[in-house]
Amino acid sequence: RMGVKNYITKPFKMEEILEAIQQALGESRLKKERAELVKRLKVANTELERRVREFNILHGIGQAMNSLLRLEDLLQRAVEAAVYVTGAQQGMVHLFDEGGGPPQVRARQGQAEGGSGPFDLRLDEESIMEVALSGKPLVIEKGSNGERDNSEPGAGPQAILVVPLKARGAVIGTLSVGIAAPEQAFTKNDRYLLSVLADYVAIGVENARLYERMERRAEELSLLNQVGQTLSATTDLQEALTVVMERVNSMLKVEAGSLLLLDEASEELVFQIALGEKSEEVKPLRLRMGQGLRGGWLRRGFPW
Structure with a gap:
């Protein structure tokens, strides 16, 4: 029912019988090896297709994040x-x-x-x-x-x-x-x-941080340019200092700020400019040299 693999003629010789058997076994083994190779090839192709899909997904994600x-x-x-x-x-x-x-x-x-x-x-x-x-x-x-x-x-x-x-x-x-x-x-x-x-x-984080630093630097230069233009366009000290303080607050992203000048006669710090919610309350205040954080900073002569 399964067909004829080979045949030998009479008179039967042992050598011919062994040769026919070996040939049949060899062909059978080759079939099994071929089937195994085909199976392994299918698995490899499936794995390759999966890897290609994963690469395409990661590549697409990478491009999206870089943008x-x-x-x-x-x-x-x-x-x-x-x-x-x-x-x-x-x-x-x-x-x-x-x-x-x-x-x-x-x-x-x-x-x-x-x-x-x-x-x-x-x-x-x-x-x-x-x-x-x-x-x-x-x-x-x-x-x-x-x-x-x-x-x-x-x-x-x-x-x-x-x-x-x-x-x-x-x-x-x-x-x-x-x-x-x-x-x-x-x-x-x-x-x-x-x-x-x-x-x-x-890589995206490094690029984003670099972009943020560049944006911040550009904003700072723009604010400094605005301050320079304002100072060159006015002779009113109060107006000039107010603009400077407003730009400093904007640059530092703070809600309040003040600028104090030294009254040399009394050796006191005077609130020349005060911006913020309680600015009117602090304007009348005067600080002696060495008094408070600002007074202490001025005596030391370096930022605090």
Whole structure:
């Protein structure tokens, strides 16, 4: 029923029988090897297609983030992308302050108002610093420390994946995602995807910060130019000082400010200009040299 593979003629010779058997076995083995190769090729093609899709997704996300110049918009898009590519339920970004200080949460995704979502994604500073110092991804699973051992089912994530944000060889923050379902687990591919995404985010953060500095510098130069134009256009001291104080307040983004001049006869500081909610109350005040913060600063002769 399965057909004829080969045949031998009488009189039968042992050599011919063995040769026919070996030929049949060889062809059978080749068929199995071919089937196995075809199967492995299909798996490889499927993996390649998945990788291409992931690359296209990450490339698209990277392009989208590089077009964002506001830091807060960039970070929010980064968290959304992190949750999407890993299939997580929540995510967040921590950034280190440029002037030092502890890491701060700058963006979240999947967090309900008041922390009343499906679970509350929290990351302690110790874990963030561990990732920052090692420069490597970290997976924190539920029950991996005493704090999570006592948590009720569903009260927190089953696992958290944390990857560093690296820029110019330094860690500037972390990107984290959390999964809630017990049957879920972060794979090696999840770590790879989130790490690649983190590289895009770190570049975007550096670009956004540079853009903010350039904007701030341009604003400061514009304000200084306005002050220069005003001073050159008026001979009224009070008007000139008022304009200067208004521009200083605007430059520093403060609500109140004052300018005091020294009365050499009485050696007292006089509020020449005062702006803000209680400006009229402070104008009559006079400060002796060495009295209060302003008087002490003037005696020392350097900024405070």
